[in-house]
Amino acid sequence: MLNAEKRKTILLLIPIILVLVGYVLYPTVETFIESFKSNGLFTLQNYVDFFGPKAQANLEALWNSVYISLLSVLLSACIGVPLAFIFTRYHFPGRSFFSGIAIMPIVLPSLVGVMAFMWLYGEAGLIPVALQDLLNLEEVPFSIGGVTGILLVHAYTMYPYFYMTVSSALNNVDPSLEESAANLGSGRFGVFWKVTFPLLTPALVAASLLVFMVSMASFSAPFLLAGGYRVLSLQIYFSKINGDLEMAATQSVILSAVSITFLLFMRWFQNRKDYRMGSKGIGAHRSEVTNPVLKWMMVSLGVVAMIVLLLPHAVLAILSFVPEGAWTWQKYPTSFNLENYRLLFEDPNIWDPVRNSLIMAFVACVGCFVFGIITSYALVKRKFFGKNLLDILVMLPWALPATVVGMNLILAFNSKSIFSFGQVLVGTFWILPLAYFIRFIPLVVRSTNAVLEQMDDSIEEAAQNLGARWLYTFRRVVLPIIMPGVLSGTLLAFVQAVGEFPTSVLLYTLDNRPISIEIMNQLRMFNLGQAAAYGMIQVGLIAIVMLISYKFFGVKSENTL
Amino acid sequence: MTAVTLSKITKQFGDVTAVKELDITIKEGEFFTFLGPSGCGKTTTLRMIAGFYYPSAGKVKFNDRDMTTVSPEKRNTGMVFQNYALFPHMTVFENVAFGLKVRKVNKAEVKRRVEDVLEKVRLKPFIDRQVSQLSGGQQQRVALARALVIEPDILLLDEPLSNLDARLRDEMRNEILRLQREYGITTIYVTHDQVEALTMSDRIAVFNVGNCQQIGTPTEIYNQPVNDFVAEFIGETNLFKVKKTGEGLFCEALNLRVHTSRENSMKNESIKMSVRPEAITLSKTKLEGVNVLVGKVDLVQFTGESVHSFIKVNEGHTTLKVTDLNRGPSTYLQEGSDIYVQLPPDQVRIVPVAKE
Known part of the structure; x- marks a missing residue:
């Protein structure tokens, strides 16, 4: 039955499976195999080395990674959850403005954010130095670095995950549930613990696991701030730099194992606990803060929080006007001008990385766009055997830490293979666009899934009933309807690809070095202003994309992650 | 003018038999209703006529042509869906013109026919609106116009009134009937509402769990039910x-x-x-x-x-x-x-x- 339909499904699936097997599964398997190789022989030696006494560093790095991730979850939750409560439950002047500011950390690409934090709070950072001067201290009163530095950056960049998931969960809690609990005689405290909190647990667990996974994979923060402190994602990079690919593979397998375990746990938990109900028209449920003292305390608290949140953006903007040599040994920057931006457009050496990044991100996103639409359509609208398996394969690059994706590609394409058309890809231009493409498949597929699931099957059937063939229906009906969702997902992937650091640092060549690598170079040369200018380009791009998504596609900035 | 013959059609979804050995002949120009409670197989049968499902066994014929496994786009049926399934990114005009454009009708002709049919469903003033700006009843009429404009051999209506409020439902009932008489199209109407079935149909087929219990005119069905299910379900x-x-x-x-x-x-x-x-x-x-x-x-x-x-x-x-x-x-x-x-x-x- 449905022979024509089945043929269409199979035709759709062939390219999807080829791409996924060639560029997701095959590299992952290569890494897995490599981890069992030692001097060309199959052995468990690498794992013995990892867990054994010989290489204490590895085990230590694993524990450090877990330790940092757990603390990051705790810190992000402590900031994000109360914020979500205040903004969704209380009304005070400037509420919606502050709640918009609260998601600003996601506008900073991770490497740029870490950099801004260093300039602000690092050993020679502006704030510690300023405090020292103000209070006439012998030494700087504080500075971040090592574990505290990493944790601070993590808390700053990851609390929006808690803030956004908890806010949306709170908005979906039908106020009548709490009201009925109160009506049945429960006190405010009882209502919270017995009704509100249990309803929030799915959101809290989801956010915790997400933050845990992101911290496990975090690369930029430890890269710049760790000093001698070892974390697993960084160890992979060091092993690769030292030429020990087998150990790098082993470390990758272990890091992936931790991440994937958490991903599976997350899926299981989400399926088990779903309290969403079909209550319609949930009204806003905010209490007005009437006490004037409390009200202005909240507002001033909001202003302070806003300043803290926006300081990194501000310092980035200001420092981008500092020309080379104006802030090296000096306490404060000594001059400001447009030199860095002028160089950006006049010096090919400075402009090239930007161009490279834009070109490579564009190539990758064209791929993501086409592949994302086809894959998402097959996953949402077609029935076939093994759909779950395909779904897992599509989401795999999301679960894998970026460093691991990079390692996978090195191990798969440092020799000739059919998937690279008999070429060695490592060391060529194409390896980075490929890495970006793989990294951002899940993002585009997920945003496309969301719009496709909204589209009723009967829309396609109506077109077919009116005499349209499948391709015509797809072109004239399906594509225009889903385009906003797909484009906003692809644009988001684009800006993230422009700023992508972990895979870039593993795979770049001198000719195609992207922005993030050049930022590192400029930092190394103490040309902080130029690095900041690069950062500003990325921030500008992200701001434009979010504005476009919001204005033209009606996508809320909160939903873009 | 097209007659529809269903002979011994059976549809199975896995282990579930949705429709079992159904035999129905729908005459040319007839207003024929499938009536039954939800899950009785009436929509499944309609979808087999439209071509969205192919029967597991049996034959679907339009006049003498065997349509059993012809794909939906080649059947020339006009279907009105329960949720209307209007294309949300198109205007009223574009929605109605869709089927004509697919048929490569020239532009002037498209314009004339769309305006003509919109006149008939009394939506001419709304021709350039986005469909999201229309009320439920208006959307319903766009869906109807879109199905009628292609001059289908058979008009298929899948619970078209179930999303409307009571007063509008009465109005649309007469509207649909008026258009059906005007165009003289063989019409198959699916509903679980016995009042709709009794007031509109030339003949009714009463369904229960995949079987057709009785086929007859509204008065026959009401006054001479063949068994207790029909007696209880109708009235x-x-x-x-x-x-x-x-x-x-x-x-x-x-x-x-x-x-x-x-x-x-x-x-x-x-x-x-x-x-x-x-x-x-x-x-x-x-x-x-x-x-x-x-x-x-x-x-x-x-x-x-x-x-x-x-x-x-x-x-x-x-x-x-x-x-x-x-x-x-x-x-x-x-x-x-x-x-x-x-x-x-x-x-x-x-x-x-x-x-x-």
């Missing part, structure tokens, strides 16, 4: 088990020897009696004749145009529902008062129990 009825005894029929629930003037050729299978509420005679004074019962008025329900009275009979064991037109407050019965009830023998119908 209100008082349905009681009866037994055949030596001296005729006996109803235990009413404790009554039942007389019926209608022929009943039922053999020794399980049978029931059915009396419509509007056919029962009530009287405050003693009644003569057969099928007379004594009861107490339990509840009087006022619905506007009619009055329902619930009468407890057989020492309060059984309740009969009786409906009368509203003839003013003086005629309402007093709750708790005694009353005489007669089931006129020519209104008592004996039906077999439907096989599950």
Whole structure:
């Protein structure tokens, strides 16, 4: 039955499976195999080395990674959850403005954010130095670095995950549930613990696991701030730099194992606990803060929080006007001008990385766009055997830490293979666009899934009933309807690809070095202003994309992650 | 003009049989309704006619052409979906023109025909609106216009009125009927609403769990139901088990020897009696004749145009529902008062129990 339909499904699936097997599964398997190789022989030696006494560093790095991730979850939750409560439950002047500011950390690409934090709070950072001067201290009163530095950056960049998931969960809690609990005689405290909190647990667990996974994979923060402190994602990079690919593979397998375990746990938990109900028209449920003292305390608290949140953006903007040599040994920057931006457009050496990044991100996103639409359509609208398996394969690059994706590609394409058309890809231009493409498949597929699931099957059937063939229906009906969702997902992937650091640092060549690598170079040369200018380009791009998504596609900035 | 023949069609989804060996012939130009509760297989049957499902067994024919496995886009049917399925990114004009553009009709002709059909559904002033700016009833008419403009061989309507409120539903019922008569298209209408079915159809097929129970005109279906399912599903009825005894029929629930003037050729299978509420005679004074019962008025329900009275009979064991037109407050019965009830023998119908 449905022979024509089945043929269409199979035709759709062939390219999807080829791409996924060639560029997701095959590299992952290569890494897995490599981890069992030692001097060309199959052995468990690498794992013995990892867990054994010989290489204490590895085990230590694993524990450090877990330790940092757990603390990051705790810190992000402590900031994000109360914020979500205040903004969704209380009304005070400037509420919606502050709640918009609260998601600003996601506008900073991770490497740029870490950099801004260093300039602000690092050993020679502006704030510690300023405090020292103000209070006439012998030494700087504080500075971040090592574990505290990493944790601070993590808390700053990851609390929006808690803030956004908890806010949306709170908005979906039908106020009548709490009201009925109160009506049945429960006190405010009882209502919270017995009704509100249990309803929030799915959101809290989801956010915790997400933050845990992101911290496990975090690369930029430890890269710049760790000093001698070892974390697993960084160890992979060091092993690769030292030429020990087998150990790098082993470390990758272990890091992936931790991440994937958490991903599976997350899926299981989400399926088990779903309290969403079909209550319609949930009204806003905010209490007005009437006490004037409390009200202005909240507002001033909001202003302070806003300043803290926006300081990194501000310092980035200001420092981008500092020309080379104006802030090296000096306490404060000594001059400001447009030199860095002028160089950006006049010096090919400075402009090239930007161009490279834009070109490579564009190539990758064209791929993501086409592949994302086809894959998402097959996953949402077609029935076939093994759909779950395909779904897992599509989401795999999301679960894998970026460093691991990079390692996978090195191990798969440092020799000739059919998937690279008999070429060695490592060391060529194409390896980075490929890495970006793989990294951002899940993002585009997920945003496309969301719009496709909204589209009723009967829309396609109506077109077919009116005499349209499948391709015509797809072109004239399906594509225009889903385009906003797909484009906003692809644009988001684009800006993230422009700023992508972990895979870039593993795979770049001198000719195609992207922005993030050049930022590192400029930092190394103490040309902080130029690095900041690069950062500003990325921030500008992200701001434009979010504005476009919001204005033209009606996508809320909160939903873009 | 197209006739539709379904011969022995069966549709299985895994282990579930949604439609079982269905035989229906729909005549040219007929307004034919599939009526049944949800999950009875009526929509599945419609979708097999539209081509969205292919039958597991059996044949679908339009006139003499075998359409069993022809793909939907080649069938030239016009379907109106329950949720209308309007293309949200297009205007009213673009929605209606879609089918014509697919058929490569030239631009001037498209414009003329779209305007023509929109005139007919009284939506001409809204031609350039986005469909999201229309009300439910207007969207419904766009969907109808979109299906009609391609001059389909068969018009298929899948519960088109179920998303509208009551008043609009009445209005659209007449509208659809008017358009169907005007175009003279063979129309298949799926609904679970018996009022829609009775008022609009030339003929009705009553479905239950994948089987067609009865096919007939609205009056046949209502007045001569073939079994207890049809009797109960179409309209209100008082349905009681009866037994055949030596001296005729006996109803235990009413404790009554039942007389019926209608022929009943039922053999020794399980049978029931059915009396419509509007056919029962009530009287405050003693009644003569057969099928007379004594009861107490339990509840009087006022619905506007009619009055329902619930009468407890057989020492309060059984309740009969009786409906009368509203003839003013003086005629309402007093709750708790005694009353005489007669089931006129020519209104008592004996039906077999439907096989599950």
